[in-house]
Amino acid sequence: MKVLVAVKRVIDYNVKVRVKSDNTDVDLTNVKMAINPFCEIAVEEAVRLKEQGVATEIVVVSMGPKACQEQIRTALALGADRGIQVETEDKLDSLAVAKLLKAVYEEEKPELVILGKQAIDSDNNQTGQMLAALAGLPQGTFASEVKVADGKVNVTREIDGGLQTVALNLPAIVTTDLRLNEPRYASLPNIMKAKRKPLAVKTPAEYGVETASTITQLKVEAPAERQAGIKVGSVDELVEKLKNEAKVI
Amino acid sequence: MSILVIAEHDNASLNAATLAVVTAAKAVGGDVDVLVAGTSCGSVAEAAAQVDGVSKVLVADSASFENQLAENVSLLIAEVGKDYSHIMAPATTNGKNILPRVAALLDVDQISDIVSVESADTFKRPIYAGNAIATVQSSAAVKVITVRGTAFDKAAATGGSAAVEQLGAAHDAGTSAFVGEELAKSDRPELAAAGIVVSGGRGMGNGENFEILYSLADKLGAAVGASRAAVDAGFVPNDMQVGQTGKIVAPELYVAVGISGAIQHLAGMKESKIIVAINKDEEAPIFQVADYGLVADLFEAVPEMTGKV
Ligand SMILES: Cc1cc2nc3c(=O)[nH]c(=O)nc-3n(C[C@H](O)[C@H](O)[C@H](O)COP(=O)(O)OP(=O)(O)OC[C@H]3O[C@@H](n4cnc5c(N)ncnc54)[C@H](O)[C@@H]3O)c2cc1C
Ligand SMILES: Cc1cc2nc3c(=O)[nH]c(=O)nc-3n(C[C@H](O)[C@H](O)[C@H](O)COP(=O)(O)OP(=O)(O)OC[C@H]3O[C@@H](n4cnc5c(N)ncnc54)[C@H](O)[C@@H]3O)c2cc1C
Numbered sequence: 001m002k003v004l005v006a007v008k009r010v011i012d013y014n015v016k017v018r019v020k021s022d023n024t025d026v027d028l029t030n031v032k033m034a035i036n037p038f039c040e041i042a043v044e045e046a047v048r049l050k051e052q053g054v055a056t057e058i059v060v061v062s063m064g065p066k067a068c069q070e071q072i073r074t075a076l077a078l079g080a081d082r083g084i085q086v087e088t089e090d091k092l093d094s095l096a097v098a099k100l101l102k103a104v105y106e107e108e109k110p111e112l113v114i115l116g117k118q119a120i121d122s123d124n125n126q127t128g129q130m131l132a133a134l135a136g137l138p139q140g141t142f143a144s145e146v147k148v149a150d151g152k153v154n155v156t157r158e159i160d161g162g163l164q165t166v167a168l169n170l171p172a173i174v175t176t177d178l179r180l181n182e183p184r185y186a187s188l189p190n191i192m193k194a195k196r197k198p199l200a201v202k203t204p205a206e207y208g209v210e211t212a213s214t215i216t217q218l219k220v221e222a223p224a225e226r227q228a229g230i231k232v233g234s235v236d237e238l239v240e241k242l243k244n245e246a247k248v249i
Numbered sequence: 250m251s252i253l254v255i256a257e258h259d260n261a262s263l264n265a266a267t268l269a270v271v272t273a274a275k276a277v278g279g280d281v282d283v284l285v286a287g288t289s290c291g292s293v294a295e296a297a298a299q300v301d302g303v304s305k306v307l308v309a310d311s312a313s314f315e316n317q318l319a320e321n322v323s324l325l326i327a328e329v330g331k332d333y334s335h336i337m338a339p340a341t342t343n344g345k346n347i348l349p350r351v352a353a354l355l356d357v358d359q360i361s362d363i364v365s366v367e368s369a370d371t372f373k374r375p376i377y378a379g380n381a382i383a384t385v386q387s388s389a390a391v392k393v394i395t396v397r398g399t400a401f402d403k404a405a406a407t408g409g410s411a412a413v414e415q416l417g418a419a420h421d422a423g424t425s426a427f428v429g430e431e432l433a434k435s436d437r438p439e440l441a442a443a444g445i446v447v448s449g450g451r452g453m454g455n456g457e458n459f460e461i462l463y464s465l466a467d468k469l470g471a472a473v474g475a476s477r478a479a480v481d482a483g484f485v486p487n488d489m490q491v492g493q494t495g496k497i498v499a500p501e502l503y504v505a506v507g508i509s510g511a512i513q514h515l516a517g518m519k520e521s522k523i524i525v526a527i528n529k530d531e532e533a534p535i536f537q538v539a540d541y542g543l544v545a546d547l548f549e550a551v552p553e554m555t556g557k558v
Contacts (some may be wrong), residue, residue, distance in 0.1 A: 011377070026377060098353060123361065127349075133351075137424065157342075162486060162488050164316075164429070166428060178494055202527045214387055216385070217370065226519055228538065229524075230540075231542045237558055248414070248502040249469060
């Protein structure tokens with residue numbers, strides 16, 4: 001079966017972002033970028049499915065400017081077979097990404113599409129669910145376990161109260177949670193090999209997808225800073241402060 | 250303006266997260282209706298009808314809605330919600346699972362996890378793990394929104410007397426099935442709603458050692474949380490994780506024990522009123538946000554604290 005994986009180029013998770021002084025956005029100049037951690041887990045899961053003989057081909061797709069080819073190459077180095085970049089300089093909202101993914105889905109006809117549950121920049125947690133709705137497919141979001149068998153995929157999901165398992169008809173959409181797997185490191189030979197794997201470049205216009213958003217970002221501000229408090233010298237002092245100063249116990 | 254609030258429930262009782270959404274809906278202005286989709290969920294509808302500020306409760310009772318499968322419930326919400334100006338749900342895993350599907354069915358963008366209502370079309374939401382707050386404006390015909398529960402007061406659970414209306418609607422996409430659930434059972438307060446939260450990190454060393462946190466929590470009437478490192482190491486189950494990708498909490502008192510204070514963890518607890526950190530490393534970043542920091546070995550400090558509160 002063919003597996004499609006969506007990966008997003010985002011700020012590296014170790015970087016603490018700063019808001020621009022004119023409050024129009026966060027400052028991403030010269031900031032280290034990387035593959036979204038949840039997307040990396042999605043790629044790893046697809047590669048494991050291939051190693052188990054369940055998946056036959058892994059296609060990885062990213063929407064964005066030319067630079068997101070780096071993240072496609074990272075996914076190819078981890079074991080994906082070929083890449084598709086949908087090139088756009090526009091700021092895509094989740095619905096636009098989902099519409100583009102639906103077009104790719106229709107062209108590629110995969111049995112399984114794996115996405116990250118959320119991108120760590122916009123923290124939307126929307127794209128997979130939107131793609132599922134647009135394509136009329138079932139979804140297993142926040143997956144911590146994925147098992148494919150008998151034309152179905154069983155997905156164990158991390159929910160507020162614990163874990164839930166659902167059975168989905170294929171084709172289906174899965175979004176990854178952190179504990180689904182631990183992604184491998186790409187080896188140097190695989191990084192070299194990835195450079196020669198096919199990578200097709202498309203545009204939203206070729207897919208006939210309109211990417212305008214109904215959402216306008218008016219302003220971006222830094223959150224109210226928390227001031228560091230004091231260090232207490234003993235448990236007695238801590239309990240005394242909590243009782244008499246903060247009055248919370 | 251008319252707002253459809255999606256009730257979060259387990260077919261027996263109304264989850265308090267819904268009450269915070271009602272407050273956000275009231276801030277938008279206009280009639281607030283609540284949709285209860287479930288199976289034999291009459292008691293939930295009754296509870297929703299008593300919530301202060303609710304105009305009408307719509308009930309869709311069908312076997313296909315029993316487990317809140319997104320494929321089925323989203324069809325219902327899109328059908329009922331298309332004539333409203335706003336559809337709002339809590340940013341719980343259930344709300345996050347269903348609402349983007351509704352937005353896509355209605356061909357509108359969604360605004361996730363709002364922390365304030367500036368006007369009927371303008372909202373604030375955290376991005377980059379809470380390191381920036383974006384103000385966003387929506388021109389969508391129907392504004393589909395999830396609401397961060399800790400950012401809004403809970404509407405009073407009583408005082409209202411809304412009419413309850415049964416909907417005939419039953420939707421079954423026929424593409425998914427519920428297999429099973431493993432829900433954590435605990436007599437302690439729910440993390441997202443607790444007034445005091447005691448959380449343990451990798452510094453706890455193992456799952457058995459969490460017992461000393463449970464003792465402190467029980468003495469304080471607190472809920473117990475954890476860092477991702479503690480969950481990944483298997484000390485405690487996933488539903489205890491606090492952070493960017495876990496639960497967001499904002500209690501009166503948050504006690505971080507053996508937690509270093511990574512930005513992803515801070516994203517889930519830095520709105521707490523008072524933060525206490527107990528860590529043996531005086532350089533740990535958690536001290537930069539703590540109101541009271543205690544540099545100490547947790548295995549000595551925590552039992553001592555339990556004895557003294
Ligand atoms: C007003 C505005 C300003 C913006 N500013 C910026 C900006 O300055 N910098 C910037 O980088 N983006 C910007 N964006 C784009 C925005 O950050 C997200 O790309 C978009 O909202 C999608 O949300 P998400 O990635 O959080 O989706 P989520 O639903 O959180 O993503 C879930 C998953 O969907 C998949 N996915 C998401 N996006 C892509 C993609 N492009 N290609 C392939 N797979 C994908 C991934 O698997 C991802 O893990 C802006 C958007 C708007 C509306
Ligand atoms: C995409 C992504 C999402 C993430 N989401 C989350 C999230 O939602 N929530 C989350 O928590 N993390 C999240 N993380 C992980 C986060 O980056 C950190 O790795 C994690 O929070 C570290 O947990 P910790 O503080 O328990 O462990 P550590 O960083 O290892 O800290 C352990 C601390 O315990 C102290 N300690 C050890 N022994 C003792 C003792 N005897 N007495 C006192 N102190 C002691 C140490 O000094 C140290 O400061 C995420 C990471 C990524 C990449």
